Amino acid sequence: MCEVDPGNGPAYVREGGQLRGVSNIVLADPRPASSCRRTKPLALRKEHFKFTYNAKGNLRYSARSLFDISLLFVADNTHRLDSLRGFPEQIGEKLFAAAEEKCVFSHPDTAPRALQVFSDAYGDVVLKALCLRNRFPLLSERMCEIKTFHSLESLDLFGCRLGDNHDIFQHLTSSSLASSLIELFIGGNCLSDVGLQRLTAPIRMFKKGLNNLQHLDLSDNPISEKVVRYLTCLPKLQSLDVSGTHLELGTELKKSMLDLTGLVHSENPLSIFSHSRCKTEGWAEQVVNQWEMIASQVPKQKKIEESRKSALRFFGRQKFVSDVLNSTPLAREKEQQEKTEKLHFHRPAPGHFNTEENVARPAYNHNHGGKKRQRHLEGGSGGGRPHSPHSPHSPHSPPAKRFSSSSLSVEDVDLLNRY
Incomplete structure (x- = not known):
């Protein structure tokens, strides 16, 4: 002493x-x-002892083990750790629970670094799936903490009002999520063609990001058929939801979708886009719930409430906050979504081609006998000039060249110059 x-x-x-x-x-x-x-x-602290009651109702206490005391001490200082790599997963889970109980992950000064330490050591065990559906205030307030989850396999940001230029775009296409993210739901975010172009620009230009993305939800966004060529940079895309957009189902859309992405229209709605199994999964599940509870708490003291209002009024944010909260949600109501025609596309199984595919495919997929008959009819009809082998209407013309993801438009070059 x-x-x-x-x-x-x-x-x-x-x-x-x-x-x-x-x-x-x-x-x-x-x-x-x-x-x-x-x-x-x-x-000595209270947390160094266990308090219990005996049969007579008397309070009894006993000292905690040295392991428990050490665990609590490390949990208090998780943000000061260099790394937890190499520590057993059982110890990491106990340490995470102790830090969560002490609200280490809720304080803005300690939460990002503490979550980063756990994410680096234990990966998707910390958080495998994150559902922030229609919870845009939580996304804005906890952006730094959310960026530490670099092993996410499923991320639902439906109705989070991202717009065309949100900070989360850079994280989605970063190298940290390149090999892990499989499902991405960004519907109902007022995302236009420009926003999707900006989102996919790093992938198309630098060939990095979203390498394993298989399921993409773009529903309820004001996007057009132009965005189809932006999706060619996703090599493993298996299913796509473009319901409630400006895309209209027709022969041209089916053909361009098949030629550029290899996806065909699904007659039945795909279960992956029902959002029935959307949930937050991992050690940090309760941490996300803590964030939401803290964000929803209203100050009890009237004095504090009035001071906050005056501060908002002074900085000119009161009108902005009230307008955002009272504005019509970008995500449509559930009843309207059920009435909307589902426009889902999926990648067919190898060797399986349905009727729609045969209609959409060019003539070179037909049998050789049909080609010969067609050549005979065209060559002998009216003695007209035979088709040139390089003519676009010739049955011998090579198939249309697929859009190369490496070719850059004027807009892409402009975006590249901004980096």
Whole structure:
């Protein structure tokens, strides 16, 4: 103890639950305060003891184990750790639960670094799926914390009002999520062609990001058929939802979707876009719930409430916040979504071609006998000029070249110059 002074007065000890004064006790000479590493003694805390009640209702307490005390100490200082790599997953789970109980992940000063330490060490065990459907305030307030989850396999941002230029776009196409993200739901976000072009620009230009994306939801966004060519940079895309957009189901859309992405129209709605199994999954599930509870709490003291209102009014944000909260949600109501015709596309199984595919495919997929008959009829009808082998209407013309993801438009070059 650094601040013990034998000249301050008598000394006491506790024996059998009672204090007893002692005399002629020799205490060690105190060291100067400057040489002490601690300016205050390390006092016992309540958390070092377990409090229970016996059969008679009397309070009893017992000391915690050294492991538990050490666990609580590390949980308090998780944001100061360099790494947890190599620690067993069982220890990591206990440490995460202790830090969560102490609200380490809820404080904005400690949460990002603490979550980063766990995510680096345990990956998708910390958070495998994150559902923020129609919870746009939570996304805005916890953006720094959400960016630490770099092992997500499923991310639902439906109705989060992203617009065409949101900070989350850079995280979605970052190298941290390149190999993990499989499902992405960004419907109902007022995302236009420009926004989707900006989202996919790093992938098309630098060939990095969303390498394993298989399911994409773009429903209820004001996008046109122009966005189909932006999706050619997703090599493993298996299903696509464009319901409630400006895309109209027709022969041209089916053909362009098949030629550019390899997807065909699905007659029946795909279950992956029903959002019935959308949930947050992982150790951090309760952490996300804590964030939402904190965000929804209203200050109890009227004085604090009035000071917050005056501050918002002073900085000119009160009108902005009220307009955002009272504005019509971008995500449509459930009844309207059920009435909307589902426009789903999927990748067919290898070797399986339905009727729609045969209609959409060019003439070179037919049998050779049909080609010969067609060549004979065209060559002998009216003695007209035979088709040139390079003519676009010739049955021998090569198939239309697929859109190359490496070709850059003027808009892409403009975006590239901004990086």
